[in-house]
Amino acid sequence: MGKIITFGEVLMRISPRGNKKFIQSNIVEFYFGGTELNVGISIANFGGNVKHISAVSQDSIGEIALAYIRQFGVDTSSIFFSKRPLGVYFLEVGAVLRPSMISYNRSHSAFSEITPEKVDWENALEQGTWLHWTGITPALSKGAFDTLNAGLKLAKEKGLVISADPTYRSGLWTYGQDPQEALTILLKNSTVFIGGVNEINEVLGTAYGFSNKEFVEASKQLIATFPSIEKVFDKIRTSLNSSWHKIRARMWNGTEFRETEDLDITHVVDRIGTGDAFSAGLIYGLQQYDDYKAMEFASAACALKHTYEGDVNFATVNEVINILSGDTSGRLKR
Known part of the structure; x- marks a missing residue:
C-alpha cells in the first residue's frame, strides 16, 4: 500500500456515560474523531501508511488531539495550529426505541478558518497514492470547500486514486454555497464513489428508488455524468431499532453488480463512525483484493x-477476516 491521505476536521465528542441523557448525568466521556480522521485511523490500524490534513486548536486540547492521532502512527505533519477552539459535538447514545441525538458546536472551530494558502498541497501529497474526502468537509465553510477543491485538482494531476463519500447533511451547508453545485465540482476529480441512491439523487437531482435495479441505473448515470468515476459502492443499513442493525453492501464497478450477505448486529455498542469504518475497509480492501x-x-x-465505543474502529485485519470466514459467535479466544 502507498500513502493514504485524508483531509477533514478533528472533533472532540462529549457524551454521558452509557445510554443516559445529559439531564440524567453530570459525568461525561470524551473521544476524538471526525469523519475523515476516523477513516485514516482505521486504515492505520490495518497497517496502512496514513497522513491526515487538518487544523487543531493551539492549546492543551489541540496538543492532546495530536497525541491521540499520533499514537496510531498517523502522520500529523500537515496539521496546523489555530487560535480558534477545537470543534466539539455532543452525543446522547440512544437505545432500543430511543434514537441517538447529536448537537454540533463547530461553526467557529479551528478547522473552519482553513483556506487554500494554509495547506501546502504539494508537500502534503508527497508520496501519496490515495486521497479520501467526504461531503462533510466542503459543507463547513467556503474556505474548506476551496481548500479541498485545490487538493483534489492537484491529486488528480499526480494520478492519485480519489475516493469520495459525498455524505449530504443539509444542516451543515449554511454559508451560501449550493451543495449540488459544490459536490458536482468535487466529483469531477474523483474515481471511487462511496454512497448509495440517496447520495446519487442529491448530486444528479434524480429520483431513483432503492431496488438493486435502480441502484445500477443510478450508478450508470453517475458514471456517465462523471467519467472519472470508475466504481460505486453502497453500504445498506437496516435498523430494526437503535440497538439492532443489519449491514450489507452492493456495488456497480462498470461491468457487474454484486451484493454481500447481511451481517446481523444484535447489540449496537456505538454506531458513530460505522460508515467511516466501511470506507476505510473499502480503501484498504481495494488495494489488497478484487472489488x-x-x-x-x-x-x-x-x-x-x-x-467499539468512540468514533474510531479498532479492528485489525485478522479480526475482520475472522468475520468473513463466518466466525461471528463472539466466543472467548484464548
Whole structure:
C-alpha cells in the first residue's frame, strides 16, 4: 500500500456515560474523531501508511488531539495550529426505541478558518497514492470547500486514486454555497464513489428508488455524468431499532453488480463512525483484493465498528477476516 491521505476536521465528542441523557448525568466521556480522521485511523490500524490534513486548536486540547492521532502512527505533519477552539459535538447514545441525538458546536472551530494558502498541497501529497474526502468537509465553510477543491485538482494531476463519500447533511451547508453545485465540482476529480441512491439523487437531482435495479441505473448515470468515476459502492443499513442493525453492501464497478450477505448486529455498542469504518475497509480492501472481496471486507469492518465505543474502529485485519470466514459467535479466544 502507498500513502493514504485524508483531509477533514478533528472533533472532540462529549457524551454521558452509557445510554443516559445529559439531564440524567453530570459525568461525561470524551473521544476524538471526525469523519475523515476516523477513516485514516482505521486504515492505520490495518497497517496502512496514513497522513491526515487538518487544523487543531493551539492549546492543551489541540496538543492532546495530536497525541491521540499520533499514537496510531498517523502522520500529523500537515496539521496546523489555530487560535480558534477545537470543534466539539455532543452525543446522547440512544437505545432500543430511543434514537441517538447529536448537537454540533463547530461553526467557529479551528478547522473552519482553513483556506487554500494554509495547506501546502504539494508537500502534503508527497508520496501519496490515495486521497479520501467526504461531503462533510466542503459543507463547513467556503474556505474548506476551496481548500479541498485545490487538493483534489492537484491529486488528480499526480494520478492519485480519489475516493469520495459525498455524505449530504443539509444542516451543515449554511454559508451560501449550493451543495449540488459544490459536490458536482468535487466529483469531477474523483474515481471511487462511496454512497448509495440517496447520495446519487442529491448530486444528479434524480429520483431513483432503492431496488438493486435502480441502484445500477443510478450508478450508470453517475458514471456517465462523471467519467472519472470508475466504481460505486453502497453500504445498506437496516435498523430494526437503535440497538439492532443489519449491514450489507452492493456495488456497480462498470461491468457487474454484486451484493454481500447481511451481517446481523444484535447489540449496537456505538454506531458513530460505522460508515467511516466501511470506507476505510473499502480503501484498504481495494488495494489488497478484487472489488467484491474488498466490499465484503468493508462490510465486515463496518459491522465490527458497532462493537467499539468512540468514533474510531479498532479492528485489525485478522479480526475482520475472522468475520468473513463466518466466525461471528463472539466466543472467548484464548
